[in-house]
Amino acid sequence: MEIVWFKHDLRIRDHAPLTEAVAAGPVLALFIHEPEIILAPDFSASHGAFIRECLDSLSAALQERGAELVELTGSVPGLLEKIWLQQPFANLWSHEETGNWASYQRDKLVASWCRQRGVRWRQAPQNGVLRGLTTRTKQDWLAELEVYSSSEPVKAPRNIVPARLDPMLPAPVAPLQAAGHDKPGRIKGGRAEAIRLLTEFVRTKIIRYPQSISSPLTAEDGCSRLSPFLAHGVITVREIVLAMNRRVGSPEIASNKYRQERLINALRFFADRLSWRAGYFQNMESMPRLEFDNIHPAMSGLREEEFDPARFAHWKNGETGYPMVDAAMKMLHHTGWINMRMRGMVLSFALNELWLHWREPALFLAREFVDYEPAIHYNQMQIHAGTAGAGSMLAYNPVKQAQELDPEGVFVRRWLPVLQAVPDAYIFEPWTMPLAAQTACGVTIGIDYPVPLVDHLEAARQARSRVADAQIAAGIRQRAVRNKAGQNRDGANQAGLF
Ligand SMILES: Cc1cc2nc3c(=O)[nH]c(=O)nc-3n(C[C@H](O)[C@H](O)[C@H](O)COP(=O)(O)OP(=O)(O)OC[C@H]3O[C@@H](n4cnc5c(N)ncnc54)[C@H](O)[C@@H]3O)c2cc1C
Numbered sequence: 001m002e003i004v005w006f007k008h009d010l011r012i013r014d015h016a017p018l019t020e021a022v023a024a025g026p027v028l029a030l031f032i033h034e035p036e037i038i039l040a041p042d043f044s045a046s047h048g049a050f051i052r053e054c055l056d057s058l059s060a061a062l063q064e065r066g067a068e069l070v071e072l073t074g075s076v077p078g079l080l081e082k083i084w085l086q087q088p089f090a091n092l093w094s095h096e097e098t099g100n101w102a103s104y105q106r107d108k109l110v111a112s113w114c115r116q117r118g119v120r121w122r123q124a125p126q127n128g129v130l131r132g133l134t135t136r137t138k139q140d141w142l143a144e145l146e147v148y149s150s151s152e153p154v155k156a157p158r159n160i161v162p163a164r165l166d167p168m169l170p171a172p173v174a175p176l177q178a179a180g181h182d183k184p185g186r187i188k189g190g191r192a193e194a195i196r197l198l199t200e201f202v203r204t205k206i207i208r209y210p211q212s213i214s215s216p217l218t219a220e221d222g223c224s225r226l227s228p229f230l231a232h233g234v235i236t237v238r239e240i241v242l243a244m245n246r247r248v249g250s251p252e253i254a255s256n257k258y259r260q261e262r263l264i265n266a267l268r269f270f271a272d273r274l275s276w277r278a279g280y281f282q283n284m285e286s287m288p289r290l291e292f293d294n295i296h297p298a299m300s301g302l303r304e305e306e307f308d309p310a311r312f313a314h315w316k317n318g319e320t321g322y323p324m325v326d327a328a329m330k331m332l333h334h335t336g337w338i339n340m341r342m343r344g345m346v347l348s349f350a351l352n353e354l355w356l357h358w359r360e361p362a363l364f365l366a367r368e369f370v371d372y373e374p375a376i377h378y379n380q381m382q383i384h385a386g387t388a389g390a391g392s393m394l395a396y397n398p399v400k401q402a403q404e405l406d407p408e409g410v411f412v413r414r415w416l417p418v419l420q421a422v423p424d425a426y427i428f429e430p431w432t433m434p435l436a437a438q439t440a441c442g443v444t445i446g447i448d449y450p451v452p453l454v455d456h457l458e459a460a461r462q463a464r465s466r467v468a469d470a471q472i473a474a475g476i477r478q479r480a481v482r483n484k485a486g487q488n489r490d491g492a493n494q495a496g497l498f
Pocket of ligand 1: 213223224225226227228230231273274276277280338339340341343344347369371372373374376377380381
């Protein structure tokens with residue numbers, strides 16, 4: 001019997017461990033609902049619901065090929081031991097996982113159990129990540145990513161001979177309930193949805209992608225929205241790259257050089273994001289404690305002791321008094337997704353204007369983001385906090401962001417209907433509205449909508465200066481320099497930055 005352990009790889013195409021296990025013998029396809037993962041503070045009900053839909057889709061795909069997805073609940077080494085005692089097996093097949101601390105700890109226990117029982121754990125790399133890279137040079141993993149993404153996805157097996165367990169597997173127990181509620185506007189999981197999104201994106205949307213990603217008005221429809229599917233391995237980077245290359249080579253595109261060039265430029269822009277993703281994975285591989293520790297140890301103690309729970313609560317609830325921040329938070333509550341610029345703005349407001357240490361905001365956002373991916377997430381936290389070492393923190397001016405990305409206040413009014421009747425002149429700074437105007441539009445600041453928690457310009461100035469002082473003391477930079485307008489991480493000109 002060959003055990004294929006599905007984790008963040010809920011698919012059958014481009015799944016080398018499954019294909020190889022099928023060639024080796026009868027297969028037990030296994031997914032384990034792990035208390036250590038589900039009850040952890042970075043997991044939420046919307047993750048659980050998304051995963052459920054992906055498991056249903058995986059289960060249907062396996063059934064079409066003659067196999068069954070067996071779902072168990074419990075700690076992995078204990079369940080493997082029970083299965084092994086009923087029917088010893090020689091191989092455990094899975095992908096390598098570059099996940100959170102809980103999954104890292106669990107993997108160590110599984111490795112130890114495999115050694116004790118003489119089981120060979122055959123882990124295939126994924127996401128172009130090089131495990132065990134000691135020097136961590138960028139060239140190494142970029143070369144690996146290039147090789148990985150230019151190779152053909154592994155075909156799905158046609159037929160799977162299922163393993164029969166005698167007498168019975170450990171009895172399934174009631175599914176564990178994660179914290180919180182599912183989100184009404186959440187994207188639906190499953191392979192069919194991932195393929196639909198990819199096809200639509202590559203056919204019609206990618207050409208406008210570089211211009212669409214910054215404003216929350218255009219990003220919702222203009223981004224690929226593939227992130228939760230990538231996070232749970234419903235689709236792979238290699239499959240996305242293949243779909244893009246096919247599009248570039250299609251007769252419709254190849255016959256029009258101007259269009260082909262535009263498409264190639266847009267694809268490069270998109271591919272940059274996929275390579276950032278791979279870079280963050282590679283970072284996480286060598287820094288498994290990234291979710292707890294400041295990347296640069298000398299930055300420890302910068303914010304930790306000053307955590308203000310009341311400020312944190314207002315921020316979480318979308319009640320900071322800054323409409324762009326609050327609107328983005330409300331959208332996140334409803335959908336589980338906001339675009340990268342809004343993620344950066346919401347986060348930088350918490351870390352810099354509100355001076356909150358990144359750990360609690362990170363956990364809150366992890367539960368909120370349906371696409372939560374520890375490697376990307378914690379790197380982003382630390383880059384914005386200025387604790388990553390290189391360079392300064394990232395800070396966004398929430399008023400400027402609103403003026404540039406939502407000039408007519410459409411996004412703000414959509415997610416903060418209470419501000420619907422506020423005149424355009426005050427929509428991004430409602431606290432400046434004279435009392436007469438408040439009465440006229442029926443919105444009293446401090447009652448219907450909060451007064452600002454802080455003076456954002458002054459708070460950001462202080463944050464910049466404290467981060468700069470700490471970085472200078474740590475020898476990370478020579479002298480305090482203001483964040484200058486320049487090339488933003490999302491490729492746009494950072495005119496909205498301080
Ligand atoms: C504070 C903060 C936290 C973030 N946390 C996460 C997270 O937990 N999970 C997550 O998938 N992304 C995260 N991102 C990155 C990015 O915002 C999301 O990947 C993107 O918004 C997802 O939407 P999309 O799939 O439509 O992206 P697209 O714009 O269509 O991009 C395609 C894919 O490229 C990758 N990608 C895009 N932007 C980035 C980036 N900046 N860094 C690394 N990879 C990127 C993602 O896999 C994404 O699915 C975070 C960004 C910030 C600023």
